[in-house]
Amino acid sequence: MKIAKNVNRLGTEAVYNIFAQTKKLTEQGKEIIDLSLGQSDFKSPKHAVDAAIKALKDGHHGYTLPNGTIECREAVSRKIKSLYKADISPERIIIMPGGKPTMHYAITFFGEPGAEIMYPDPGFPIYESMINFTGAKAVPYNLTKKEDFTIDVDEILNLINDKTRLLIINNPHNPTGSFTEKKIIDKLAIGLEKYPNVVILCDEIYDRLIFDNKEIPTFFNYPNLYERLIILNGWSKTYAMTGWRLGWGVWPKNLIEHVFKYCVNSHSCVNSAAQFGAIAALDGPEDHLKKMMQEFSERRKIICAGLKKLKGIKCNLPGGSFFVFPNVKETGMTGEEFTDRCLNEAGVAVIPGRAFGKFAAYNVRLNFATSRQNITKAIEKIDKILK
Ligand SMILES: Cc1ncc(COP(=O)(O)O)c(C=O)c1O
Numbered sequence: 058m059k060i061a062k063n064v065n066r067l068g069t070e071a072v073y074n075i076f077a078q079t080k081k082l083t084e085q086g087k088e089i090i091d092l093s094l095g096q097s098d099f100k101s102p103k104h105a106v107d108a109a110i111k112a113l114k115d116g117h118h119g120y121t122l123p124n125g126t127i128e129c130r131e132a133v134s135r136k137i138k139s140l141y142k143a144d145i146s147p148e149r150i151i152i153m154p155g156g157k158p159t160m161h162y163a164i165t166f167f168g169e170p171g172a173e174i175m176y177p178d179p180g181f182p183i184y185e186s187m188i189n190f191t192g193a194k195a196v197p198y199n200l201t202k203k204e205d206f207t208i209d210v211d212e213i214l215n216l217i218n219d220k221t222r223l224l225i226i227n228n229p230h231n232p233t234g235s236f237t238e239k240k241i242i243d244k245l246a247i248g249l250e251k252y253p254n255v256v257i258l259c260d261e262i263y264d265r266l267i268f269d270n271k272e273i274p275t276f277f278n279y280p281n282l283y284e285r286l287i288i289l290n291g292w293s294k295t296y297a298m299t300g301w302r303l304g305w306g307v308w309p310k311n312l313i314e315h316v317f318k319y320c321v322n323s324h325s326c327v328n329s330a331a332q333f334g335a336i337a338a339l340d341g342p343e344d345h346l347k348k349m350m351q352e353f354s355e356r357r358k359i360i361c362a363g364l365k366k367l368k369g370i371k372c373n374l375p376g377g378s379f380f381v382f383p384n385v386k387e388t389g390m391t392g393e394e395f396t397d398r399c400l401n402e403a404g405v406a407v408i409p410g411r412a413f414g415k416f417a418a419y420n421v422r423l424n425f426a427t428s429r430q431n432i433t434k435a436i437e438k439i440d441k442i443l444k
Contacts, residue, residue: 160187197416208226221254363432380423
């Protein structure tokens with residue numbers, strides 16, 4: 058059998074390997090505290106669940122339009138207007154089976170041999186994987202230069218050349234939890250005016266998971282970039298709906314027909330009942346989000362304070378998401394060695410920084426979207442292996 062070369066260039070998410078190892082250890086009777094997965098321990102909002110169940114009971118089992126139902130796209134458009142005061146026509150919105158397909162499509166549309174695509178390192182691993190898949194050159198910008206892991210606009214602008222087709226930004230950021238503030242995003246947006254051929258993919262999937270009452274400096278603030286701006290977002294993180302597989306992208310007008318066709322060629326449409334739940338989530342009350350963020354704020358304090366007390370570990374307070382990304386260099390271990398010992402000796406599943414790129418060899422990612430009790434217990438267990 059001869060498979061296409063680009064298939065062998067696909068990367069993966071280490072979280073799935075850790076997930077398999079965790080499952081095996083659990084089956085052997087070991088107690089594992091899982092801080093590896095990128096999802097919330099909160100339930101999806103009841104009004105979303107009820108709406109999806111009702112839709113199925115009412116017989117909404119069929120195909121929908123490949124770009125999503127008009128009602129769902131209108132709900133996204135309303136939400137963007139109410140949150141960010143931007144007028145985005147439902148025609149420019151594509152409902153996807155998760156946030157991930159928007160990056161998959163965007164990278165596919167601009168990546169090919171000879172092209173360059175820029176992405177954050179450390180960063181969500183699928184950016185680099187998909188760039189390699191397309192045969193484009195993957196050009197990382199380094200987020201470990203600044204202590205708070207925010208972007209260095211000058212570095213990004215200096216890396217752009219006439220082969221650069223796409224620039225990927227992720228704010229708030231996975232895996233570091235960094236939050237890049239408005240003045241830095243303003244500087245980037247102004248700098249990008251000089252490069253009209255560069256398309257921007259802004260992954261804002263953690264846009265509502267920001268601490269200290271701050272708000273995202275969304276790329277919707279820059280209408281002069283709209284003709285070359287793709288915004289990725291979705292329900293997974295804000296509404297604790299990861300397994301529903303629901304996301305949305307806002308695309309430049311001239312790409313819509315291509316995205317539409319690509320949807321037809323890949324998944325036909327997003328689960329129809331799920332789209333009813335999606336509308337209810339967007340239009341419904343946001344008490345669950347408020348509660349979730351209040352709880353995440355407390356957990357953020359607990360996990361950072363706990364990690365800081367551990368021998369050889371340095372930890373920043375994340376500005377958004379539900380991840381911390383401590384540096385473990387002074388323990389004498391790499392992130393990978395640390396992860397291994399954490400899982401097999403302490404019984405705590407975390408992810409090594411190397412799973413997110415080459416620049417974070419001494420970091421590990423911990424998810425604090427789990428109970429306070431689990432966090433405290435995990436810190437105590439890690440403490441024991443460091444003594
Ligand atoms: C930065 C980032 N973008 C996109 C996604 C994909 O989200 P979804 O699960 O909705 O596909 C994730 C999920 O972890 C993420 O962390």
